[in-house]
Amino acid sequence: xxxxxxxxxxxxxxxxxxxxxxxxxxxxxxxxxxxxxxxxxxxxxxxxxxxxxxxxxxxxxxxxxxxxxxxxxxxxxxxxxxxxxxxxxxxxxxxxxxxxxxxxxxxxxxxxxxxxxxxxxxxxxxxxxxxxxxxxxxxxxxxxxxxxxxxxxxxxxxxxxxxxxxxxxxxxxxxxxxxxxxxxxxxxxxxxxxxxxxxxxx
Amino acid sequence: xxxxxxxxxxxxxxxxxxxxxxxxxxxxxxxxxxxxxxxxxxxxxxxxxxxxxxxxxxxxxxxxxxxxxxxxxxxxxxxxxxxxxxxxxxxxxxxxxxxxxxxxxxxxxxxxxxxxxxxxxxxxxxxxxxxxxxxxxxxxxxxxxxxxxxxxxxxxxxxxxxxxxxxxxxxxxxxxxxxxxxxxxxxxxxxxxxxxxxxxxxxxxxxxxxxxxxxxxxxxxxxxxxxxxxxxxxxxxxxxxxxxxxxxxxxxxxxxxxxxxxxxxxxxxxxxxxxxxxxxxxxxxxxxxxxxxxxxxxxxxxxxxxxxxxxxxxxxxxxxxxxxxxxxxxxxxxxxxxxxxxxxxxxxxxxxxxxxxxxxxxxxxxxxxxxxxxxxxxxxxxxxxxxxxxxxxxxxxxxxxxxxxxxxxxxxxxxxxxxxxxxxxxxxxxxxxxxxxxxxxxxxx
Numbered sequence: 202x203x204x205x206x207x208x209x210x211x212x213x214x215x216x217x218x219x220x221x222x223x224x225x226x227x228x229x230x231x232x233x234x235x236x237x238x239x240x241x242x243x244x245x246x247x248x249x250x251x252x253x254x255x256x257x258x259x260x261x262x263x264x265x266x267x268x269x270x271x272x273x274x275x276x277x278x279x280x281x282x283x284x285x286x287x288x289x290x291x292x293x294x295x296x297x298x299x300x301x302x303x304x305x306x307x308x309x310x311x312x313x314x315x316x317x318x319x320x321x322x323x324x325x326x327x328x329x330x331x332x333x334x335x336x337x338x339x340x341x342x343x344x345x346x347x348x349x350x351x352x353x354x355x356x357x358x359x360x361x362x363x364x365x366x367x368x369x370x371x372x373x374x375x376x377x378x379x380x381x382x383x384x385x386x387x388x389x390x391x392x393x394x395x396x397x398x399x400x401x402x403x
Numbered sequence: 404x405x406x407x408x409x410x411x412x413x414x415x416x417x418x419x420x421x422x423x424x425x426x427x428x429x430x431x432x433x434x435x436x437x438x439x440x441x442x443x444x445x446x447x448x449x450x451x452x453x454x455x456x457x458x459x460x461x462x463x464x465x466x467x468x469x470x471x472x473x474x475x476x477x478x479x480x481x482x483x484x485x486x487x488x489x490x491x492x493x494x495x496x497x498x499x500x501x502x503x504x505x506x507x508x509x510x511x512x513x514x515x516x517x518x519x520x521x522x523x524x525x526x527x528x529x530x531x532x533x534x535x536x537x538x539x540x541x542x543x544x545x546x547x548x549x550x551x552x553x554x555x556x557x558x559x560x561x562x563x564x565x566x567x568x569x570x571x572x573x574x575x576x577x578x579x580x581x582x583x584x585x586x587x588x589x590x591x592x593x594x595x596x597x598x599x600x601x602x603x604x605x606x607x608x609x610x611x612x613x614x615x616x617x618x619x620x621x622x623x624x625x626x627x628x629x630x631x632x633x634x635x636x637x638x639x640x641x642x643x644x645x646x647x648x649x650x651x652x653x654x655x656x657x658x659x660x661x662x663x664x665x666x667x668x669x670x671x672x673x674x675x676x677x678x679x680x681x682x683x684x685x686x687x688x689x690x691x692x693x694x695x696x697x698x699x700x701x702x703x704x705x706x707x708x709x710x711x712x713x714x715x716x717x718x719x720x721x722x723x724x725x726x727x728x729x730x731x732x733x734x735x736x737x738x739x740x741x742x743x744x745x746x747x748x749x750x751x752x753x754x755x756x757x758x759x760x761x762x763x764x765x766x767x768x769x770x771x772x773x774x775x776x777x778x779x780x781x782x783x784x785x786x787x788x789x790x791x792x793x794x795x796x797x798x799x800x801x802x803x804x805x806x807x808x809x810x811x812x813x814x815x816x817x818x819x820x821x822x823x824x825x826x827x828x829x830x831x832x833x834x835x836x837x838x839x840x841x842x843x844x845x846x847x848x
Contacts, residue, residue: 340752347663350681
C-alpha cells in the first residue's frame with residue numbers, strides 16, 4: 202500500500218508542475234545595437250504584408266473552411282530583379298565544382314575548374330550565369346539552405362576574382378532539396394555537394 | 404472557473420485519489436470488470452488518473468450518424484494522448500436524466516478503480532451541434548459533480564466538439580487546457596515537389612495548403628493560428644510568404660530579397676517575424692515588423708546565422724551559427740546583443756524554444772539525427788530520441804507537454820509525437836504516409 206500511495210503522490214508534482222512552469226529567466230535590458238538598414242536590390246514586401254487588425258477571426262476553422270491557397274499576386278517588375286531560374290539552361294562548357302562535407306570553401310582542384318568556367322564566360326560575354334548551391338541529404342533543411350547559399354556565393358566570389366562582372370552572376374540555394382543522387386553513400390553525397398552553373402543570353 | 408478554484412479541485416481530487424487507493428477492493432475480482440483501470444493502478448505506475456467515460460448521450464433526437472460512439476472515441480483518444488489519463492470507454496450511453504442510473508454507473512466505475520467520470524451529452528440542432536460535458540469526482544463519497552461546460556460547433560466540425568471536450572477535461576484537472584483542438588502543418592513530397600498541408604493534431608482531415616508545384620518549406624504558425632509563414636520557390640527563388648490557412652485570402656510576400664529568405668519565426672505577439680536573409684552577403688538573422696515592412700538586422704557574423712526561434716517572453720532568440728566551426732545553438736537578446744553559446748559539441752541545428760521557456764529542443768547530428776533538449780543556459784542536456792533512422796524537426800505543442808517531430812524510422816519521413824522526456828513516441832495515427840517538418844499550431848480560435 203505504501204508503494205501505491207507513493208506512486209500516486211508522484212502524480213502531484215507531474216500535474217502541479219504544469220501549472221507552475223513559467224517563462225524564461227528575465228534579463229536586464231541591454232542597449233539597442235545599431236542595426237544596418239536593408240540595402241540595395243530588394244523586392245519590397247507586397248502591399249498588404251501587414252495584418253489587417255480589424256479582420257475577424259474565421260468562425261470555423263475545420264476542414265470545411267479550408268480552401269486551397271490562392272496564387273500569389275504576380276511579382277511587380279522590380280528593377281534589378283534577377284531573371285527566373287527557369288530562364289537559364291544547361292551549358293556543357295560550365296563545369297560543376299564540389300565541396301567537402303559541411304564546407305563552402307573552393308578546393309584547390311576545383312579552382313582550376315572555375316578558371317575554365319571563367320575563361321568561357323569571358324569569351325561569351327553576352328551570357329548571364331546562374332550558380333546553384335546544393336547540399337547532401339545530411340543536415341537539416343534550413344541549415345542546408347544557408348550552406349548551399351554559401352557554396353553558390355563562394356563560387357560566385359571566385360569567378361568575380363577572376364574578372365567576371367558580379368552583375369552577370371545570380372546565385373540560388375536549393376539546400377538539400379534537389380539532389381542528383383539519392384543513395385546513402387559518401388560517393389553519392391559528394392555528387393550532391395556541388396555548385397552547378399547555368400546560362401542565359403542577356 | 405478561476406485558476407485558484409481549479410487548483411483547489413486538482414489538489415482535492417489528487418489527495419482523495421491518494422487516500423482512496425488505500426481502500427480499493429482486492430485486485431483480481433475487479434480486474435476482469437475493468438482491466439485497463441486496475442492494470443494501471445496495480446502495476447505500480449499510477450501516474451495517470453483513471454477516467455471512466457461511456458459513449459456520449461444524444462439528447463432530444465435520433466443519432467443517425469453514430470455521433471454517440473464516434474465522438475466519444477475521439478475524446479477518449481485525446482485524453483489518452485494527453486498522457487494524463489487512463490481511459491475506460493466504449494460502454495453504452497447513459498440516460499440523460501436518470502439520477503439513479505447515473506449514480507449506479509459512477510458507483511460501479513469507482514469500485515472498479517475509476518477516479519473520475521466524464522458524461523458527455525450531445526444535442527443536434529439544425530445549424531449546430533451542442534455538447535455538454537459533466538465531470539464527476541468518483542473519489543468523493545457523494546460522487547460530486549466538479550465541472551460542467553457547454554460547447555457548440557457548426558455541424559461540419561463535429562470532431563472539434565469532441566476535441567474541445569477533451570481540452571476542457573484537461574483544463575479542469577491541470578489548470579491548462581489540452582491541445583486536442585489544434586492542427587499540425589507539414590511538408591509533403593509530391594511528384595518531385597514539396598507542398599505544405601495541414602491536418603488535425605491526430606492526423607484526421609489532412610488537406611493541402613499549397614499547390615504551386617514548387618518547393619515549399621518551413622511552415623510556421625502565427626500566434627493567432629490563422630496564418631503560416633513559409634519559404635517557397637513558387638517564383639523561382641526562395642522567398643518568404645504568408646498564407647491564410649482557413650480563409651480565402653491571397654498569399655502575401657513577406658520577404659523577396661536576393662538570396663535566401665527563410666526560417667521564419669513569429670514573435671509571441673505576432674507583430675514581428677524573425678527570419679534569415681542573405682541579401683547582405685551571407686545568411687544573417689533579421690526581424691521583420693509586419694506593420695511597417697521594416698527589416699532590422701540582428702547578426703553581423705561572416706559565417707552562417709540562421710533558424711531563429713523566440714523565447715516565449717519575446718526578449719531573446721535562439722539561433723544556429725557556424726561561427727565556431729560546426730553548427731551550434733546560440734541565444735541572443737532580441738537586440739542582437741549578449742550572444743551566448745548553448746550547445747557545446749556535435750553538430751546542432753533546428754532549435755525550438757519551448758512554450759514554457761524552460762528548454763530548447765534541437766536536432767543533433769551524430770551520424771544520424773536525433774532530437775535533444777537543453778535549458779536555455781546550456782545546462783541539463785538530455786537526449787530524447789535514439790534512432791532508428793533520422794529524428795529531427797521538433798515542434799512543440801502549445802502547452803509544451805508534447806513534441807511533434809519527423810522520423811524515418813519507418814522508411815519515408817512521417818510525423819511522430821512524444822513527451823518532452825522522450826517517452827510515448829508514436830506516429831500520428833491517420834496522417835499522410837510521407838510528411839516532414841511538422842508545425843504544431845497554437846490553440847485554434
